Amino acid sequence: MTKLIATxxxxxxxxxVPVPGCFCEVCCSKSKKDKRLRSSLLIQKINENNKEENVNIIIDAGPDFRRQALKYNIDHINGIAVTHTHSDHIAGFDDVYSFAIRNKQIPVYSSLGCYGGMVERFGYIWEKEKRSEYLPWHEIKGNKQFEIEGIPITPIDVVHSVAQTHAFRIGDFVYMP
Ligand SMILES: [Zn+2]
Ligand SMILES: [Zn+2]
Known part of the structure; x- marks a missing residue:
């Protein structure tokens, strides 16, 4: 049986959360709920009969990507969709790049506007041919559905402070930054 799990x-x-150097009530809280890494979603397609077919998709790779990969035992990634170009959603691409070199090519999906911000920040990944082959980029055009490993993903426009921000709908589940 195949099932999709969103984490x-x-x-x-x-x-x-907490913010280093902040002494507010939330940052000083001892509650586990007040220890929060930067926003990201892991979608897994689990094939209970054949583990080799298991698929991991990540939405956004922020500055905590490395910690999240270790914490959630993410040993391979089949694709990444990016919601928008703010640092807390793309700052982890240096670690994603090293992950791809050691494992396998990871296709990256984003709007053209978002890609512009990624290239500006990680020119050494996407402007040099030999490196971009590890993280091949695919454009999300408008609200046109795309697929990663057979999983249909529908982009939805989100009003945010940068142009071209997307939420993603997978089945009856929506992730909106
Ligand atoms: Zn605080
Ligand atoms: Zn943002």
Whole structure:
């Protein structure tokens, strides 16, 4: 039997929770619920009969990507969809890049506007041919559905402070930054 599982591997604000050097009530809280990594979602397609076919998709790779991969035992990634170009959603691409070199090519899906921000920040990945082959980029056009490993994903426009921000709908589940 194949099933899809969505795990919120980060739900923090752009600086995470707690914020270093902040002494507010939330940052000083001892509650586990006040320890939050930067926003990201892990979608897994689990084939209970054949583990080799298991698929991991990540939405956004922020500055906590490395910690999230270790914490949630993410040993391979089949694709990444990016909601928008703010740092807390793309700052982890240096670690994603090293992950791809050691494992396998990871296709990356984003709007053209978002890609512009990624290239500006990680020119050494996407402007040099030999490196971009590890993280091949695919454009999300408008609200046109795309697929990662046979899983249909529908982009939805979100009003945010940067242009071209997307939420993603998978089946009856929506992840909206
Ligand atoms: Zn605080
Ligand atoms: Zn943002």
């Amino acid at each position: 919120l591997i980060g739900s923090g604000t752009s600086y995470g």
